[in-house]
Amino acid sequence: MTSLTINGKAVELEVDPRTTLLDALREHLKLTGSKKGCDHGQCGACTVLLDGERVNSCLVLFAGCDGQDVTTIEGLKDGDELGAMQRAFVSHDAFQCGYCTPGQICSAVATLKEVERGDASAVTADDGDIHLTRLEVQERMSGNICRCGAYNNIVDAVMETGGAALQTEAAE
Amino acid sequence: MNEVLARGADRKHDDDALPEKDGADAQSHENAPAHQSKRHDSAHLHVAGRAPYTDDLPEPPGTLHAYLGLSTIANGRIESIDLEAVRAQPDVEAVITADDLGHNDASAWQIGDEPFLTSGKVGFLGQPVFMVVATSRNAARRACRHAKIAYAEDTPILDVDQAREAGGRTVIDGMTLERGDADAALANAPRTLSGTMLIGGQDHFYLEGQIAFAVPGEDGTMIVYSSTQHPSETQMLVAHALHRPAAMVTLEVRRMGGAFGGKESQANLFAALAAFAADRLGAPVKIRPDRDDDMVATGKRHDFRADYEIGFDDEGGIHGVKFTYAARCGFSADLSGPVTDRALFHCDNTYYWPAVKAVSQPLFTNTVSNTAFRGFGGPQGMVGAERVIEEVAFATGLDPLEVRRRNFYGEGERNLTPYHQTVEDFVLPRIVDELLESSDYEARRQAIRQTNRDANGFKRRGIALTPVKFGISFTASHLNQAGALVHIYTDGSIHLNHGGTEMGQGLNTKVAQVVAAVFGVPLEQVRITATSTGKVPNTSATAASSGADLNGMAAKLAAETIRQRLVDFAVAEHGVPAEQVVFRDGQVQIGNREVGFAELVEEAYTARISLSSTGYYRTPKIHWDRASGRGHPFYYFAYGAAVSEVEIDTLTGEYTVERVDILHETGNSLNPAIDIGQIEGGFAQGMGWLTTEELVWDEKGRLLTHAPSTYKIPLASDMPRQFNVALAEWSRAHEPTVFRSKAVGEPPFMLAISVLHALSDAVASVADYTICPRLDAPATPEHILMTIERLRADSKTAN
Numbered sequence: 001m002t003s004l005t006i007n008g009k010a011v012e013l014e015v016d017p018r019t020t021l022l023d024a025l026r027e028h029l030k031l032t033g034s035k036k037g038c039d040h041g042q043c044g045a046c047t048v049l050l051d052g053e054r055v056n057s058c059l060v061l062f063a064g065c066d067g068q069d070v071t072t073i074e075g076l077k078d079g080d081e082l083g084a085m086q087r088a089f090v091s092h093d094a095f096q097c098g099y100c101t102p103g104q105i106c107s108a109v110a111t112l113k114e115v116e117r118g119d120a121s122a123v124t125a126d127d128g129d130i131h132l133t134r135l136e137v138q139e140r141m142s143g144n145i146c147r148c149g150a151y152n153n154i155v156d157a158v159m160e161t162g163g164a165a166l167q168t169e170a171a172e
Numbered sequence: 173m174n175e176v177l178a179r180g181a182d183r184k185h186d187d188d189a190l191p192e193k194d195g196a197d198a199q200s201h202e203n204a205p206a207h208q209s210k211r212h213d214s215a216h217l218h219v220a221g222r223a224p225y226t227d228d229l230p231e232p233p234g235t236l237h238a239y240l241g242l243s244t245i246a247n248g249r250i251e252s253i254d255l256e257a258v259r260a261q262p263d264v265e266a267v268i269t270a271d272d273l274g275h276n277d278a279s280a281w282q283i284g285d286e287p288f289l290t291s292g293k294v295g296f297l298g299q300p301v302f303m304v305v306a307t308s309r310n311a312a313r314r315a316c317r318h319a320k321i322a323y324a325e326d327t328p329i330l331d332v333d334q335a336r337e338a339g340g341r342t343v344i345d346g347m348t349l350e351r352g353d354a355d356a357a358l359a360n361a362p363r364t365l366s367g368t369m370l371i372g373g374q375d376h377f378y379l380e381g382q383i384a385f386a387v388p389g390e391d392g393t394m395i396v397y398s399s400t401q402h403p404s405e406t407q408m409l410v411a412h413a414l415h416r417p418a419a420m421v422t423l424e425v426r427r428m429g430g431a432f433g434g435k436e437s438q439a440n441l442f443a444a445l446a447a448f449a450a451d452r453l454g455a456p457v458k459i460r461p462d463r464d465d466d467m468v469a470t471g472k473r474h475d476f477r478a479d480y481e482i483g484f485d486d487e488g489g490i491h492g493v494k495f496t497y498a499a500r501c502g503f504s505a506d507l508s509g510p511v512t513d514r515a516l517f518h519c520d521n522t523y524y525w526p527a528v529k530a531v532s533q534p535l536f537t538n539t540v541s542n543t544a545f546r547g548f549g550g551p552q553g554m555v556g557a558e559r560v561i562e563e564v565a566f567a568t569g570l571d572p573l574e575v576r577r578r579n580f581y582g583e584g585e586r587n588l589t590p591y592h593q594t595v596e597d598f599v600l601p602r603i604v605d606e607l608l609e610s611s612d613y614e615a616r617r618q619a620i621r622q623t624n625r626d627a628n629g630f631k632r633r634g635i636a637l638t639p640v641k642f643g644i645s646f647t648a649s650h651l652n653q654a655g656a657l658v659h660i661y662t663d664g665s666i667h668l669n670h671g672g673t674e675m676g677q678g679l680n681t682k683v684a685q686v687v688a689a690v691f692g693v694p695l696e697q698v699r700i701t702a703t704s705t706g707k708v709p710n711t712s713a714t715a716a717s718s719g720a721d722l723n724g725m726a727a728k729l730a731a732e733t734i735r736q737r738l739v740d741f742a743v744a745e746h747g748v749p750a751e752q753v754v755f756r757d758g759q760v761q762i763g764n765r766e767v768g769f770a771e772l773v774e775e776a777y778t779a780r781i782s783l784s785s786t787g788y789y790r791t792p793k794i795h796w797d798r799a800s801g802r803g804h805p806f807y808y809f810a811y812g813a814a815v816s817e818v819e820i821d822t823l824t825g826e827y828t829v830e831r832v833d834i835l836h837e838t839g840n841s842l843n844p845a846i847d848i849g850q851i852e853g854g855f856a857q858g859m860g861w862l863t864t865e866e867l868v869w870d871e872k873g874r875l876l877t878h879a880p881s882t883y884k885i886p887l888a889s890d891m892p893r894q895f896n897v898a899l900a901e902w903s904r905a906h907e908p909t910v911f912r913s914k915a916v917g918e919p920p921f922m923l924a925i926s927v928l929h930a931l932s933d934a935v936a937s938v939a940d941y942t943i944c945p946r947l948d949a950p951a952t953p954e955h956i957l958m959t960i961e962r963l964r965a966d967s968k969t970a971n
Contacts, residue, residue, distance in 0.1 A: 026227075026228075030230075031221075032221070032224065032227070032228035033220070033221020033222065034221070035225075035379070035380070035429070036227070037379045037380075037381075037463070038463040038879060038880050039462055039463060040463065040879050040880065040881060042879065042880040042881050043379065043463075043880050045379055072221065073219075073220065073221035074220070074221050074222075077220065082216065082219060082220060086219040086220060087219075089215075089218075089219045090211060090215045090216060090219055091211075093209075093211060093212065093215075093845050093846070093849055095212070095215075095218050095219075095676070096212075096430075096676035096677065096678070096849060096850075096853055097378075097379065097380070097427070097428060097429045097430040097431075097675055097676025098212075098214060098217075098218030098223050098427070098429070098676060099225065099378075099379040099380045099429030099430060099676075100379050101218045101219060101221075102218075102221040105219060134893075135893070137888070138887075138888040138889045138891060139888075139889045141887075141888040141889075142887040142888050142889040142890075143887075144888070145377075145379065145880060145885055145887065146379075146888075147376075147377050147378060147379050147430050147432070147857070147885060148430060148676050148849075148853045148857075149852060149853030149854070149855070149856030149857050149886065150849060150852070150853055151852075151856065151886075151887075151888040151891045152852050152891065152895055152897075153849065153852075154888065155888060155891075
């Protein structure tokens, strides 16, 4: 039996120990927002937040998530309204077919947190502060394939949401 | 819109219209909400994870799962199949082989060259041999591994060169396009040269793989939810597999997670087999291969070998060209005939060849049967044309752009294509002129040449402008037809259905905009519904960039039929002339009286006026005779151009795309935001095809690049550092298309040819621009490095 929190709700579920978090979400818990793209941890369509960090849920065993906190695309709403990143994806037309979108959005939410706490990326200058530049966002979002090629708009959506969050912080 | 309709719309956000982008036609109010940047109809669902794809649909109790067992050799015969161990695996309900199938022809035209499951001849490694049905997908997949199949193996024919050596067997007759006397032109030209270009294939890598879900109904009926671009063809093949009339089979497609041509014919097999199993077992059956099997077992973009001979003069004028386009088609015809035809249709791109002969060779190989992919052979043809230009530029020492402009189609003269259609709408020179200015091409090119000459390090830059002219229409003329179905309910809400399928291209949004425009109502009043063969029959594939052109027009005609009935009713009821009945802003002006749209609809219903209509459209003007190579296969052409700048590392072959400027025309765009998305996305996909996406088979015919770990698709980090995309706002279709818009699906894909030529320009710098790099595609870092080394060696020899 695995006990964990999913999108703020306590969940208890017993599955075959080989079951991935992705399959548990999709097939057992009917949370089908997270998508199966490659099942190899290489396309990012299954990205969810595990204790706030982004993971490819196809590479995580469900049984190993005991006591952890999972947030999927279904849990990113702000009450009854779409969350800020979700709204930005709508207003920037940051998708076409939409299949990679849940993973992109989960990844984008985590990206902003990683930038905020100062995690460096491959394109961060050795001595420099970390800024939310296009180059940083492009690099940090490169684990999520969008075959329709909506990258330009995805980066715009992430930049805008990040910018808005930073402004709120400055005002506080 | 009344309160009930607003609630029904279930769209809790206030940003219905997207922010206007560069080139967007913000001023257009005529035919609103057409021409406005409305967001995708499923946007609010996509971002919430609430847009169900086929794999997300609720499974009725008792649903079974199927998985395919694939061949492990590329060429030979199956001597024996022992599936006893497979049947004995836990949770296995059935194992199905070719012997179980009464009708076993998966080919769209029923020509018998491609079985659903093979029992004798094996045509490629990865060909479906049997199907396991189990209570879970995992159980079915595991069980497949226990098959014991004995083969008599033959040496496979794997590529174009091997196919030619083996006698050049084709999967369908090749085509020849000929105008003028190319041999004489070459003989009389001041200069000639010849060469060869290799052009790679491409995997679709739709993020949502192939999938079908078949649910048996009463009395032998079947409903199949399939991720298919061609519901009507899939329906026919399901009917064949079941031995039932098509009327007993319904295909439904709400949306696909990408398709790009990979679900035009490739979805058929999965749907037919799922339906066969569902029928036999009396239970719903879902089939979904994993990513690796999907890449191994389904067709891809054709790779080509293009051989060319060019006659030209010192001023860069081309006198004659001969092409042979040979394609690796795989083990069956599939769509290889029309794909290789379209390569020839684009061997001219934007250039007038005074004398031309182009021949296609659709070659049989022991590889997966290649299929449709965005551009449908056109990109390969066009890449060949651009190589010809590049060769002449290096031979004459002229700027490639100058050679391009010198050979552009003319107006009123020099305007006959190799297939004898006159180019009547050549707006390209204006696009190129405007793009040259906005991209500052000339100054940047001079600066790059200077920087490369002065450079001490290993980095070199390159820049190129390439144009696109793409023919719009299915070249099989009969496919250029479409149907739609529009109902208005008595509360004024509108139900829209059409034969096209939604794969992310925003087709449903565009067609709904057209219908809303006809009735002068807000877009939210039009409800888009899943594509179903039960609502609109005998549809063509959503392909050839034709989705909005054909279905938009059919829906417009359906809506206009109902509107005319409403006008006639208002005229009779209120005694006003017809021109005084105007539909606008959700209201209907009837003379001096204004009524709500819903109010008029209710009155019309009460007066027993039909509020439902079909619409049917067929493209005018087009005809084509393949045997003679003459006709008018395209209704019109779509144009665009791109300037790309790249930086290569001459030590490693690695590169970045620094800046891209695009100017593209989509006529009077139905939705500028969606069109710009198509242009950016098409460019990205084209760039992947020509740069990092390399398919590799080993000598046994085993695909080695069958997952994103080994097959490199463009990522966010591969996008141009600076990416300027604009629509040519002045553009209007010169034919009466739907609101004078133009198709956008495929043409922008070929804008990425500018990246290949920019890379070539950078590579050429290592030999001081004296040698044509003949950079083949895909230009992976490895190929760039090898080309650099070849150029350095050749330039030493030359000195």
